[in-house]
Amino acid sequence: MTVAAIMTLDKIHAGIPLYQQIANHLILHIRRGTLPKGYRLPGSRQLAKQLGVQRGTVNAAYDELVIQGWVKAMPRSGFFVRNNLPDVSPQHWRQEDTEALPYPEKTAYGLQQMDHLQLPLIKGLPGLAFNDGFPDLRLAPVQALGSHLRSIMLKPVYRRLLSYGNVEGNDALRVELSQYLNETRGLNTTPAHIFITRGSQMGIFLLAQTILRPGDNVIVGQTNYHVANASFVHAGANLFRVPVDKQGIDVDAIAQLCAQQPVRAVYVTSHHHYPTTVTLGADRRINLLALARKYGFAIIEDDYHYDFHYDSNPILPLASADTDGHVAYIGSFSKCIAPAFRVGYIVAPPNLLQVMGRLRRIIDRQGDSLLEQAVADLLKEGEIQRHLKKVRKIYQDRRDAFCRRLHDVLGDAVVFDPPAGGLAVWAGFDPAISLPRVAARASKSGLYVSDGTVYNPPGINLNSARLGFAALAPEEMKQAIQILKESLQP
Numbered sequence: 073m074t075v076a077a078i079m080t081l082d083k084i085h086a087g088i089p090l091y092q093q094i095a096n097h098l099i100l101h102i103r104r105g106t107l108p109k110g111y112r113l114p115g116s117r118q119l120a121k122q123l124g125v126q127r128g129t130v131n132a133a134y135d136e137l138v139i140q141g142w143v144k145a146m147p148r149s150g151f152f153v154r155n156n157l158p159d160v161s162p163q164h165w166r167q168e169d170t171e172a173l174p175y176p177e178k179t180a181y182g183l184q185q186m187d188h189l190q191l192p193l194i195k196g197l198p199g200l201a202f203n204d205g206f207p208d209l210r211l212a213p214v215q216a217l218g219s220h221l222r223s224i225m226l227k228p229v230y231r232r233l234l235s236y237g238n239v240e241g242n243d244a245l246r247v248e249l250s251q252y253l254n255e256t257r258g259l260n261t262t263p264a265h266i267f268i269t270r271g272s273q274m275g276i277f278l279l280a281q282t283i284l285r286p287g288d289n290v291i292v293g294q295t296n297y298h299v300a301n302a303s304f305v306h307a308g309a310n311l312f313r314v315p316v317d318k319q320g321i322d323v324d325a326i327a328q329l330c331a332q333q334p335v336r337a338v339y340v341t342s343h344h345h346y347p348t349t350v351t352l353g354a355d356r357r358i359n360l361l362a363l364a365r366k367y368g369f370a371i372i373e374d375d376y377h378y379d380f381h382y383d384s385n386p387i388l389p390l391a392s393a394d395t396d397g398h399v400a401y402i403g404s405f406s407k408c409i410a411p412a413f414r415v416g417y418i419v420a421p422p423n424l425l426q427v428m429g430r431l432r433r434i435i436d437r438q439g440d441s442l443l444e445q446a447v448a449d450l451l452k453e454g455e456i457q458r459h460l461k462k463v464r465k466i467y468q469d470r471r472d473a474f475c476r477r478l479h480d481v482l483g484d485a486v487v488f489d490p491p492a493g494g495l496a497v498w499a500g501f502d503p504a505i506s507l508p509r510v511a512a513r514a515s516k517s518g519l520y521v522s523d524g525t526v527y528n529p530p531g532i533n534l535n536s537a538r539l540g541f542a543a544l545a546p547e548e549m550k551q552a553i554q555i556l557k558e559s560l561q562p
């Protein structure tokens with residue numbers, strides 16, 4: 073077998089220059105041992121002729137091999153595979169060796185399976201969908217964001233943002249956010265209380281890793297945001313699930329648990345509980361904070377849908393009444409701008425943010441400083457505030473239309489309370505109806521509806537799903553509810 077026979081060159085389509093292809097083939101065979109140490113490569117004139125390429129191309133390939141240290145050039149004798157390469161057991165040429173082996177599909181070593189991370193991935197889908205409570209991307213303020221981002225990239229004054237910056241996030245955004253959160257959520261922060269993340273999810277993860285130690289007890293709602301649960305389990309915590317009713321998480325049940333064992337943290341989605349959308353009652357808020365003071369636990373308050381409230385002024389977050397440093401408050405721009413723009417935040421005492429910053433440094437280093445600057449500018453100019461005002465009205469109309477129609481068309485087959493805020497309705501299906509079957513049927517008719525399993529606590533079938541209404545324009549909404557109705561038929 074000649075050296076030329078071990079090569080298949082792509083002379084027409086290849087994005088890789090011919091000399092590089094030749095060099096790559098030779099390296100592959102030196103690595104495999106089919107071209108052993110000390111092997112004399114054919115003369116460039118001969119190889120060029122066999123391969124049907126210019127002699128200069130082979131010379132360039134040989135030069136490359138010399139530069140990379142695979143081959144040694146011996147004046148007047150030719151090119152030899154270097155003798156000081158690591159030992160590989162020599163192999164014989166085989167026809168199949170002319171192709172590079174594919175990149176492996178599996179590791180050669182075992183992997184920890186991390187079963188608690190095997191969660192369904194809730195995605196935005198094209199076409200008709202009752203999503204999990206996502207905004208209408210057609211309304212996203214991308215024009216404004218894009219033009220700010222573009223001008224930030226072009227202005228010399230912002231060039232420093234192209235470099236490494238703070239682990240806590242863009243300073244301008246911390247300043248703007250502090251003011252914005254103080255105005256809209258009754259907080260009393262300074263920029264030192266603000267830590268910018270790439271979305272709420274990162275906030276939950278960082279807090280879990282920072283606050284929790286393996287073996288710590290964390291209380292969550294019996295049905296809860298499954299990805300938060302996974303974050304706590306990943307940090308080594310034990311989950312204790314307490315009931316959730318129409319007033320939100322059962323704070324008496326939390327008190328009972330605290331009396332029985334140490335509790336390190338309680339996770340709440342206080343404004344609109346996920347997935348049920350209920351708002352945590354005022355008395356329960358007061359009692360929960362009092363319990364945190366009594367037992368010294370942390371409250372992780374995930375306020376993922378705060379911006380969308382319809383019936384009254386929003387209830388202020390627990391964080392607004394926390395003067396002792398119990399609450400770590402999480403928010404994001406995912407629902408207000410769009411989930412693809414990964415900007416979120418944590419509000420907490422600076423000593424916690426400092427520890428979190430050290431952790432962030434080894435995962436992510438920092439966020440997207442340019443994007444964060446653009447969001448800061450949008451806040452400063454009131455663009456985000458105007459956008460929210462506009463979409464709040466649209467989403468409120470959609471909520472009203474959706475709830476009316478859902479009730480009119482589906483009657484008793486579905487039980488729900490119109491949500492006071494947020495972007496989804498929590499719908500309980502008649503126990504005689506199998507939600508997974510409905511989901512499968514709807515899917516055949518082009519409608520995504522959750523099969524509900526993601527919301528089920530272990531061993532309990534709630535037969536319920538979040539029906540996101542905000543991304544459905546009136547006609548789409550009608551169509552979606554009609555398909556849902558047809559999918560309910562026995």
Ligand SMILES: Cc1ncc(COP(=O)(O)O)c(C=O)c1O
Pocket residue numbers: 204270271272273274297341346374376403404405406411416
């Ligand atoms: C309750 C809750 N928390 C956090 C998140 C994460 O959101 P993001 O990381 O996009 O801000 C979600 C996503 O939908 C959510 O439903």
